[in-house]
Amino acid sequence: MLVTRLGAQAFNPPAVHRTEPTGTRLGLFGFGVRGGADLVSSGQLAFGMTLDAGNLALARLRLRPSAEFGFTNGANTYNGSLEAVYRFQEDGAALVPYAGAGLAVRGHADCGSDPQCPTLWVNAVLGVEVRYRPAFNWLVEYHGLDLFRHGRLYLGLTTRRGG
Numbered sequence: 001m002l003v004t005r006l007g008a009q010a011f012n013p014p015a016v017h018r019t020e021p022t023g024t025r026l027g028l029f030g031f032g033v034r035g036g037a038d039l040v041s042s043g044q045l046a047f048g049m050t051l052d053a054g055n056l057a058l059a060r061l062r063l064r065p066s067a068e069f070g071f072t073n074g075a076n077t078y079n080g081s082l083e084a085v086y087r088f089q090e091d092g093a094a095l096v097p098y099a100g101a102g103l104a105v106r107g108h109a110d111c112g113s114d115p116q117c118p119t120l121w122v123n124a125v126l127g128v129e130v131r132y133r134p135a136f137n138w139l140v141e142y143h144g145l146d147l148f149r150h151g152r153l154y155l156g157l158t159t160r161r162g163g
């Protein structure tokens with residue numbers, strides 16, 4: 001009896017190098033909620049929410065629509081913003097600092113009777129996300145509203161993009 005050993009063919013798959021996608025990609029990639037206080041004017045309490053709506057030309061340059069509501073200490077206020085935010089680290093990093101700017105429509109509770117309401121403001125954003133769980137981050141964020149004439153400091157929780 002003739003027995004021949006057959007050798008198994010070794011297959012080593014090529015290494016996968018993940019690169020950040022480039023180009024504009026729009027969609028719903030995450031969301032966040034935050035609460036804080038107005039630092040400059042009346043000291044209102046503020047609540048906000050934001051969406052990660054995609055990349056603008058670079059993977060780290062994100063389109064971020066958001067809404068903020070201020071209440072207590074005066075008339076209730078609202079902002080609707082559209083911001084471009086640059087993230088200085090990849091999404092998988094333990095700390096992700098970011099900065100950006102955008103435009104906001106600002107109003108208040110009696111906006112219908114105020115001829116100067118609503119107004120258009122230029123905003124600045126500075127913040128950092130800290131990894132909490134694989135899909136969630138804590139965030140600390142400063143919003144410089146109306147070219148830093150008003151400011152809000154927020155603490156919140158946001159989702160992390162998946163791979």
